[in-house]
Amino acid sequence: MIERVAEHLNRALHDVLAADPSVYVLGEDITDPYGGAFKITKGLSSRFGDRVRSTPISEGAIVGAGAGLALAGDKAIVEIMFADFAGLAFDQLLNFAGKTTAMYGRPVPMPLVVRCPSGGHRGYGPTHSQSPQKHFIGIPGLSVLELTPFHDARLLLEHCFCTRRPSLLFEDKVLYTRRMFRDGVVDELFGFEAVGESPGVARVRLDGVTDYDCTLIVPGGMAHRAIEAMRELLLEHEVLCELLVPAQLYPFDLGGVAPRGRHVCVAEDGSAGGTWGAEVAARLYPALWDRLSRPITLVSAADSVIPAAPHLEREVLVHAETIRLAVLEALA
Structure with missing residues (x-):
């Protein structure tokens, strides 16, 4: 069901x-x-x-x-x-x-x-x-x-x-x-597991893969868009990504879960400036500094009032394509 x-x-x-x-x-x-x-x-x-x-x-x-x-x-x-x-x-x-x-x-x-x-x-x-x-x-x-x-x-x-x-x-x-994900299955490509201490983090990954090009970190509302970006990056560009979705945004704590990608991208729906993503980056840098290939990428909505017209709203908010392009630029 x-x-x-x-x-x-x-x-x-x-x-x-x-x-x-x-x-x-x-x-x-x-x-x-x-x-x-x-x-x-x-x-x-x-x-x-x-x-x-x-x-x-x-x-x-x-x-x-x-x-x-x-x-x-x-x-x-x-x-x-x-x-x-x-x-x-x-x-x-x-x-x-x-x-x-x-x-x-x-x-x-x-x-x-x-x-x-x-x-x-x-x-x-x-x-x-x-x-x-x-x-x-x-x-x-x-x-x-x-x-x-x-x-x-x-x-x-x-x-x-x-x-x-x-x-x-x-x-x-x-x-x-959207549907709830159950029994460790996202789709035919990706599975997920609950990791870390309560309330925990969902890790979406490819079975058997432990080394990734990029780790995506997003809040729950961005999960489906991040998964869509992961699929496109894998099938169209052969870029391997994992996804971490914490339930608790603040106080931020991955519960001992370490990102496994050589790059980290944090995406969120709000506009830039004093954001959750910036907090995540500040917390992760000390632990990951020696192995990151470049600074953590932050993806946010545009610095704009959100329009009602669908075609204008789309230009402001974050989509799967926004995340995909940000990852490709970072790994270029």
Whole structure:
């Protein structure tokens, strides 16, 4: 049975709420019959009643209420309908949720997960298509994760709660319609394995190959585009690539997993400048300096507002072709 990422995430939310009566879900229009803008919360309110609440349109209030529930001893999963509007809750994340764990003279748990549907490629225009992950990288006390087609969403949510610190979970909207990868199989060419410490890293590779021309590192929403680029590089240019997809973006840690390529390329959907990719490069350089063939390549979206027109949007955002050309240029 093929399970789409949206279906998988919905099932994970059902399982988490069923297993733990202290978990609450808050967000705009998340109750039935609507079930959220992307139907991720479909069926939750019908099954779990008052533990699933539709809220007024105020991101600051939603995140503040979720943080308050977490501070009072419950657990909260908050949905921001579009990640673009997480900025409206920035003070709650930066100065309340992120700091609360250390402001009372003793460690205080903050089991809060803020879900953020992000990314473009759907023609939603400038304020509903962004990938603002970089704005939350480096905030003390705040974890940043991204949904992937390899990682079990229930385990990710439970991992966030177990860390006892507030977490942002970004979910690329295009990823919702993609299938989950199962049983170590990506397609007829590539397989994958879970490596590293929890929440772990997915390594996509060719069976039996340990030496690669390039290691690609991308967040979950870029996984399918990176795999498409890997396929084209292999079949058209005989360039061997492996792919690493970490579920946790910050604090960044590959869990002891070392890239095996002689070059490293990090791709992400946001614009350049103070990015997750730059953080990855800074962390990897000391360990890889003696064997890299050239500096790490960073691939980002163009420095532009994201247009709504599909042909203009395509010029701004990162595609498989963007990654393929960046790798070829680096290895030339």
